Amino acid sequence: MNPSQVYFSNTPILNHSSLNANWLLISTYLKNSDDKNPFIYFSKEEANTIVDSLYSVKKDTTIKIIDNNNPNVVLFIIESFTADVVAELEGEVNVTPHFSKIIEDGLLFTNIYSSSDRTDKGIISILSAFPSQGSKSIIKENEKQEKLPSIPTELRKATYNTSFFYGGYSEFSNFKSYILSHQFQHLEDADLYERKDLTSKWGAYDEVTFNRHLNYLNKEKQPFFSTLLTLTNHEPFALPQKGQFGNKTVEDKFRSTSYYTSKHLFEYLNKAKKESWYKNTIFIFVADHGHRLPKNENEIYNPNRYHIPLLIYGEPLKKEFRGKKINTIGNQTDIAATLLAQLNLSSKQFKYSKNLMNPYAKSFSFYVWQDGFGFIDHQGSLSFDREANKTIYTNPKNIQQNQYKYYLNNGKALMQSVYQNYLDNQYQ
Template sequence: KMFGEWGTLLNARALNYLLYPQEVLTFISLWSVLLLLTSCAFFAYLGFKIYRAYITNFSYPIENKKIRIAQIIVIPALLIIGYRGGFQLSPINESSAYYSNLQINNQIATNNVWYLAHSILDANDSKNPFVYMDEKKAKEITNNLFPASAGKTTAVFKNTKPNIVLIILESWTADLVKDLGGEENIAPHFNELRKEGLLFTQMYSSGFRTEQGLISIFSGFPAQPNNSIITTPSKAEKLPSLNIELGKQGYQSSFYYGGEIEFANMKSYLLNTQFKKIIDKNNFEKNELNSKWGAHDEFVFKKQLNELNNEKTPFFSVILTLSTHEPFEVTMQTPFTGSEEQERFKKAAYYTDYCLHNYFNEAKKQSWYNNTIFILVADHGHRLPKNRDVSMPVGRRLTALITGGALIDDLRGKTMDKICNQHDLTSTILSQLKLEHKQFVWSQDVFNKNSKQFAYYSNESVLGWILPEQDIIYGFATQKVVRFNPKTQITLNDTLLTQAKAYLQTLYQQYLDY
């Protein structure tokens, strides 16, 4: 199940979620659990019978001392040889199993238990596993990706102190939106809403989990391949914060979520970043908790809208949706009636789209609407509804839109086509408010004419680097480019690959240094 969602084998990151068993169980059905337990019991019984029949009978222990001594010597030796994969000079690693240009084939060929153990050791290693060059050179290359940008930004907001509502859409891949290449009838209301706003066509998520998306949006810090910094509060608390910067300007902050806010250390992070009001499933009535995760989106939107009318301005209010999270169970009738996972995902997205429609219809009636910016952005991409490979750029492209009464009118219905990352939103927002954002070193103002076009992403298997010239996907196991999408340049540009490596090396070193 995890492989289908994350596109990777069972790894150390997954073990962190065992601290939240109730949330984990929402991913899987009762039949899946029963099938797993039955299979484990069957293979354990089969292994025991084979061992007893062909290797030794426990009723008759071996008395021959020579055989016993041989067992003591030979069995550990065989285990060591098997562990390192033979008598060759170097022990085996993932490269020994990889044989195909298709990532899924290589992952099938890799021993799952070995991969899990390897990822645990890597996750606990205090050394940077992504060192490709001298540290000074890596920093220099990375710094050159972020040129000086004073006074070059294009105004998007009508004024420098609007209210800001940030709607983080769970799993809203670009494939859900017609104008981003998605199907026409999954999000019909969003397709109308985008005519009132500025649509981003080339925004990508660096990570693939919700907590990584929160860190990216609020702290402008990209995701790491094998860790989520939010799961280590001692590191996460050292990150800069968009909310803290807005708080210094008198913004009243609130965060609304229909699920369990303690999941994946979200609560500790939100408290450290000084959100004044945090609403989760415990703040909803029992009859509103009709989702496996908690309260469906309609109740969260309604609650936030009602409470904003009593909020002092300016305010910074965040909604994190959840209805498009597995198991994709919603209560309304939609055009998608199939029971397949793909159809259920479309149904859930259609429901959230309907909730957005009702929300904006009511928001436009409020006195504060004309001085409010709404930023809608996905927390991460998703493999559904088109069964994308989340190790590829198409699996990381997001839905992102800026709208509201405080958006400059000439930008309505337009698109922002610059390649950028989700974590660039942090500096972009602060720049529009004419506030300092140098502390967000990994985030750049996308409306600044000097900002460069590139997007980074990663997971346990690959490093992705998206550019106007070409897309480069570099495999950690093979230490080679595993996929290359030419655009304006038809041959692999080694300089651009070096940029990607330098970026990741410097990013991960900063993660370790926190």
């Protein structure tokens, strides 16, 4: 059970009043009983100095890739859409050929990593630019997630109309509480679907949600910011018809659902092109997290496990950036600063977000699993296991000592800072 079971309004006080007081008291006590940071490696001042040095820039500027300061923005968060199924990211060939067609006219960021390995953490990293907290998941704690900054909150200030679409049940992992707490004016999930459309284990197949989304946007007032979270490319990797790669193995099931989602994304765009709002709309495609499939390799500590696509597409994208690639190393958390800079809006409230189109920004990423974390840049990477209290992965294997220390200190400082901000309820 979580508060999403009873949340129903965009007005926080109404949602708070709907909670059972006894349940809330016990829940809060249990959560607050664990108030120690297990990632203490430096003094608070030392950790902050290291983190600040990573995100500071000599000049606050941006390369403009959008020729419109007030475009509609449609954000697709694609379930488990690992780089390993995207040929342009050195993934398997022909698994997502339709996504490759979209890439031909889009701007592809080739070195983007997810913050962690779960959807609940991916949503927070993308929309609130707050990295994963390891064993904790801030989206499940309302007294904390409500204080996070978010992209929809900032765009509402800029008079954008906002919506969130999901073919599953948004009560899952407390998604609904987060969505309603962060200025999404309209939430459409499986609760609003007809029973005949809820034919997958998780709710509705992606093509059903895509069609509902198109119908909604055709009536939406511009400018709008709309987020759609897909779900078909999730275990058990089932489809309403025979998959492109069959279903004899879990690897082929994963390839089939990846193919299916990319195909219907491509069809979605072809339908959208016929609508009047399309010419003023930027589409952003990003995965919620990476995956061990389809290659069935890359242990949880391997940075390749977190490698995902980030693609910007649409008519407002300047012609000189279409079909181009950006090799800067970044994270899901960097979407906020990058997007807001293109819209001439401030992103200072997003402490862990850097503008990928600022040539002065440092090129790096940070990833977290249950009890470990890693750091990566163009020279290499390192992963550290807190339980074992040792480094368990480096690339290159014979990493130089000064580079090793740089990666380890950066990873430790980021993990300490993120977790402490989570405990202190301070995110800006």
